[in-house]
Amino acid sequence: MKLIQLRYFVEIVKYQCNISSAAKHIFTSQAGMSKQILLLEEELNVPLFIRKGKHLVELTREGKRVYQEAINILDKVQSIKNIALDVSSQEGLLTIATTHTQARYILPPIVNRFILNNPNIQFSMQQGNPKNVALLLKQGDVDLAIATESLVSDDQILSMPCYRWGRCIIVKKNHPLANKKSLQLIDIVKYPIITYVFGFTGRYKIDEVFLKNNLSPDIVLTAVDADVIKTYVRLGLGIGIIAKMAYLPEIDQDLVAIDVENIFGISTTQIALSKNKYIRQYIFQFIEMFSPHLKEDVVKKAMKCVNRVERDKLFADFNIPKFG
Numbered sequence: 001m002k003l004i005q006l007r008y009f010v011e012i013v014k015y016q017c018n019i020s021s022a023a024k025h026i027f028t029s030q031a032g033m034s035k036q037i038l039l040l041e042e043e044l045n046v047p048l049f050i051r052k053g054k055h056l057v058e059l060t061r062e063g064k065r066v067y068q069e070a071i072n073i074l075d076k077v078q079s080i081k082n083i084a085l086d087v088s089s090q091e092g093l094l095t096i097a098t099t100h101t102q103a104r105y106i107l108p109p110i111v112n113r114f115i116l117n118n119p120n121i122q123f124s125m126q127q128g129n130p131k132n133v134a135l136l137l138k139q140g141d142v143d144l145a146i147a148t149e150s151l152v153s154d155d156q157i158l159s160m161p162c163y164r165w166g167r168c169i170i171v172k173k174n175h176p177l178a179n180k181k182s183l184q185l186i187d188i189v190k191y192p193i194i195t196y197v198f199g200f201t202g203r204y205k206i207d208e209v210f211l212k213n214n215l216s217p218d219i220v221l222t223a224v225d226a227d228v229i230k231t232y233v234r235l236g237l238g239i240g241i242i243a244k245m246a247y248l249p250e251i252d253q254d255l256v257a258i259d260v261e262n263i264f265g266i267s268t269t270q271i272a273l274s275k276n277k278y279i280r281q282y283i284f285q286f287i288e289m290f291s292p293h294l295k296e297d298v299v300k301k302a303m304k305c306v307n308r309v310e311r312d313k314l315f316a317d318f319n320i321p322k323f324g
Helices: 003-014 019-025 030-044 061-088 100-117 130-138 203-212 226-234 281-290 296-303 308-315
Strands: 049-052 055-059 092-098 121-127 144-147 157-165 167-172 193-196 219-223 239-243 255-259 267-274
Touching: 003 019, 003 030, 003 061, 019 030, 055 061, 092 100, 092 130, 092 281, 100 121, 100 144, 100 226, 100 281, 130 144, 130 157, 130 267, 144 281, 157 296, 157 308, 167 226, 193 203, 193 226, 219 226, 226 239, 226 255, 267 281, 281 296, 296 308
Parallel strands: 092 121, 092 144, 193 219, 193 239
Antiparallel strands: 049 055, 144 267, 157 267, 167 239, 167 255
């Protein structure tokens, strides 16, 4: 068994069993990749893929188990390389996956400071919905994932609380709600609503509140980022429900923001990493920049937690800061 075979196997799975796409991604030939997979199956004496003619359809039951072990092995190989790099080189690459809200409103000053402090470290950011962000981390494509949803800890992934945040209603200055200092849910459902697509920025909490109160909001438009929501509020299509961090007084002077934390509650943004990887020093540094209470010793303790209950107990006494 060769490491290259495991790498090919993992890449094929990542590309939904499409050997052609996987081969293009890692700059190799489709024929060479197919041959190595056949050799791997021959050595293991078990089929890893269900086939339809010459095409791969999906993983077999055994293939699914081998896939997870292959990811673990490749992670360990990279960890060995990272240990050596921490000693021999100040260069490196930090890759993170995150959502638009984090990338647009939270990360810019942190990334700027990190790059200034680490001129030899390349920085790469991928944006996506929370499920994709979590998947990129689990597949080993990124070092860190930052989101509010879908970063639940399992045996391989550790997610840690960073900061708490609430929501606000945004309206035009001439809107009937603009002069109200506080709102009730009944005030909100009187108007068309513009908010996030389901799965983004804690949208599920908004839906839960309406459902719990047996109310059917008139959601006329949804978007993945607050900038789009603000644009359509300005057009007069409805009132917006956004993360409070996305309202920028110096930019959004034509809009009024009304706090609705009392209605929709608080959400917590998480940062997650793989427990199977060796964490280089600059990654610890970035985590602490993003969330000052997550110092290196705290992260290392959290990595030793065997389950989510232990992790929650570790952070129970922490004063998780609130944004704004």
